Amino acid sequence: MIRSGLKWMFLILGTIIGAGYASGRELWEFFGFESGLAICIFTVIFIVACYVIMKISYEEQSEHFFPVIERLVGTKLSYVYDVLIVVYLFTTTVVMIAGGGATLEAYNIPYWAGIIFFSVLLVLVFFSNINGIIRLNVVIIPLLITGLLYVLFSYSVSNNHSWLLDLKQQYNWPSAFTFTSLNILPLIAVLSAIGKEIKGLKEAKIASVGSGVVLGVISFVYNEALIQISDYIGEYEIPLFAVLKGSPFSLFIFMSFMLWVAIYTTAVSGVFGLASRFKQQIKVPLWLMAFILVLLMIPFTKFGFSNLVAILYPLYGLINLYLLMSILLFPITNRYK
Numbered sequence: 001m002i003r004s005g006l007k008w009m010f011l012i013l014g015t016i017i018g019a020g021y022a023s024g025r026e027l028w029e030f031f032g033f034e035s036g037l038a039i040c041i042f043t044v045i046f047i048v049a050c051y052v053i054m055k056i057s058y059e060e061q062s063e064h065f066f067p068v069i070e071r072l073v074g075t076k077l078s079y080v081y082d083v084l085i086v087v088y089l090f091t092t093t094v095v096m097i098a099g100g101g102a103t104l105e106a107y108n109i110p111y112w113a114g115i116i117f118f119s120v121l122l123v124l125v126f127f128s129n130i131n132g133i134i135r136l137n138v139v140i141i142p143l144l145i146t147g148l149l150y151v152l153f154s155y156s157v158s159n160n161h162s163w164l165l166d167l168k169q170q171y172n173w174p175s176a177f178t179f180t181s182l183n184i185l186p187l188i189a190v191l192s193a194i195g196k197e198i199k200g201l202k203e204a205k206i207a208s209v210g211s212g213v214v215l216g217v218i219s220f221v222y223n224e225a226l227i228q229i230s231d232y233i234g235e236y237e238i239p240l241f242a243v244l245k246g247s248p249f250s251l252f253i254f255m256s257f258m259l260w261v262a263i264y265t266t267a268v269s270g271v272f273g274l275a276s277r278f279k280q281q282i283k284v285p286l287w288l289m290a291f292i293l294v295l296l297m298i299p300f301t302k303f304g305f306s307n308l309v310a311i312l313y314p315l316y317g318l319i320n321l322y323l324l325m326s327i328l329l330f331p332i333t334n335r336y337k
Helices: 002-016 019-023 025-030 036-060 066-073 075-107 111-158 175-182 184-194 201-228 239-243 249-282 286-302 306-335
Strands: none
Touching (some): 002 111, 019 239, 019 249, 025 201, 036 066, 036 175, 036 184, 066 075, 066 184, 066 306, 075 111, 075 184, 075 249, 075 306, 111 201, 111 249, 175 306, 201 239, 239 249
């Protein structure tokens, strides 16, 4: 039970800790000053959201996200969210593939060669079905978390940072809801696909509480470190590199590689969510569905998606707030049905 709960926990963490989160950019845009309470609230609502999604997935014995969405928002709206989730996962995964290829250019690997290499790695993990994805996260995510916490704690300790939470100055608490809503679609897409694999709700509790606490701790420590470098954080595209300034070169290389891995795990989660949605209709193995999807995505990597992301993501944030509220209220509304 504990072992199963932990593997789902790492699956959740692998879905949420993408390149935006690991680089610090996502955290800085949502939190920053006077956000300690916001991160505490985020931790609680994230735990509740994970548990509700996993509970519905288990009850429905779902293999993709549509049955879960239908329970949450009703039949009519579920078709709207079905399209929204597919578009969201497709676009974000295209961005991850493009980012994965672009990152390899730093090692003198041509852009398109990097795209092909990244895409091949994406498909390979699906040959072992869901077990391959779980094994990937169980190995990679602890390394990424350990590396992040080591860097962040080392930086804070070396700068004699005091860990104080002044409840009188916490104006940014509403960002807890917008930050959670941003991550809710990939969370639903992935957790809805494992309904048949969950053996009991105790696994869901372990995974939900474990992932929520881990994310809460990392987010708080990371945010505190970013506050210390707030004066010159704008000079860095990747805030983590500002924290790493002055660190040993070997640590810089390790964390750079971990950022690339975070891009990879996010792309894996995106393809997994899409592949599990469509493989029932097309009736093909998971790896072949993943291959077809990645093949469809590769041509889109040559387009500039920055404008698309800038328009779509804020819109998704607003739409997702309704979905997040539906999830948080589900235990209450479902009780009286």
